[in-house]
Amino acid sequence: MILRGKAWKFGDSISTDHIAPGRYFHLRTNLPELAKHVLEDANPEFASQMAPGDFVVAGRNFGLGSSREHAPRIIKIAGANAVLAQSFARIFFRNSINVGLPVLEIDTSGIEQGDELEVDLGSGTVRNVTRDQTLTFAPLPPVMVKILNDGGLVEHFKKYGDFNLEA
Amino acid sequence: MSSTLAEKIISEHVGREVKPGEIVVTGVDVTALQDGTGPLAILQLEELGMVQAHKPEKTILFIDHAAPSPRKELSNAHMSLRDFAAKTGAVLSEINEGVCHQRLVESYASPGDILIGADSHTCTSGALAAFSTGMGSTDVGIGIATGKTWLKVPETLRVEITGTFARGVYAKDLILHLIGEIGADGATYMALEFTGPGAKAMTMSERFTLSNMAVEAGAKTGLFASDEATRAWLDEHGREEDFRELEADPNAEYTRTVQIDSGSLDPTVSAPHTVDNTMTAAAAAGTRVHQVFIGTCTNGRIEDLRIAADILRGRQRNPGTRLIVTPASRTVYMQAASEGLLADFAAAGALVTGPGCGACVGVHGGILGDGEVCMATQNRNFQGRLGNAEAFIWLGSPATAAATALAGEIVDPREYLR
């Protein structure tokens, strides 16, 4: 499947506090409302101006900080197709797969705000249409591909009733 | 084969020797949720028709982040935890009991356990030689219902500690220094293992401070071998039977070893807005501070409160600097009360709050104003953490925080020791 959208560029060390700020703690049981504030402290315009299908593109250690699964969930609910970053914090990475949000470790340094991207999850390539460049990303571990393809961990459990992680 | 502590604990659970990089499905011994992450976990289990706890007596639901509730949405979230506990027999830790990680080390985590909690600082229990790690709501929810999780066996970064702290230097200074050295992603996907004579000589309180902050270097957990100090801690909390000795094999393979001489350290602080943005307190001296916050799962234990009280006793906070003190748990609170520390804090001009997370997560109890600066003993200083993205958070030890409250600006606490 090929995902198409525009890049929203963020810097290094975007924390879960940037993505799902603590001051909206009371909205954690109201994810559509919380999603209206997604990434607000990193770019106040992102939530209102992004189009469904756009990509979050960031630098190093994206998603560091708390274990709040709300962070990848509201990126997904807001309509982002995937997150592309130089590297990810561990809990965020795992949560993203569990909620069915593709996260790709890739060299994002050449991608600029507004670039048109085409991401092919199957072949592991990102085509930067604006700059006429093609980048490749390392495939996810098979366990994660399986959970992601099932639509997240809850769907995986609905399907198998247990962990079924053999590739 | 020779195993690191992390490899050893996981191997015991899966019944064969595991190697770093392997993915395993393993049993878990203790599971924990808190009021920020718990309601979502419960929703997932409801969707799966799995409102159940595999080991109810070791499933703990903590109401600590917004305790007592400052608004009705959170009161309703709390109700969902109480309801889940009633339905499944899981343990409910109410608003008076304290921060989850302090409660876990006091009453639930034991050497050799695998513990998963929907809170990033679940790594704190690593100080008891438990493989304890933070995950998201869905992962922990499924762990609660099935008693299982999947894990990638981590590589281990060894932190070899030698020397003894100089006067006025503490475990907090060491861990801030370490994170400054290796970076906020210096141990991503790895386990930390604290070893060496310096680690061996540490009190449990100091070990908890180190393990608590492992995640601030990106690590899954931060482990110590269990020893006599571990045994004494468990004994003190009525759980001597939970003790067992556990350490890495002598020839275990570490991905990397970092050496730290405790004796070479100075009081250290993290400047806004990342934990690895470290410098000495002396280098930051003179920074005007509007609020000081002493508490949290990092530094809200009785030993921390004693250090702060020794500096504050008989003195007054700077009139321009508010001071908030929050004991980590009810046990700590009662001990501090019986030693007269709470009265010392109040006399120095502090607001002493009930146990819990308090101001740490920016929900209530000390949210900063635009442009304001806080010196806190907590573990992270991300933009927005204290409820306002226009504010600035510095991190330091209880001594640095207490001295800063007196001076009204960041100071090297050694000037205030007596």
Ligand code: SF4
């Ligand atoms: S005290 Fe702070 S860091 Fe610790 S569990 Fe509570 S909110 Fe998290």
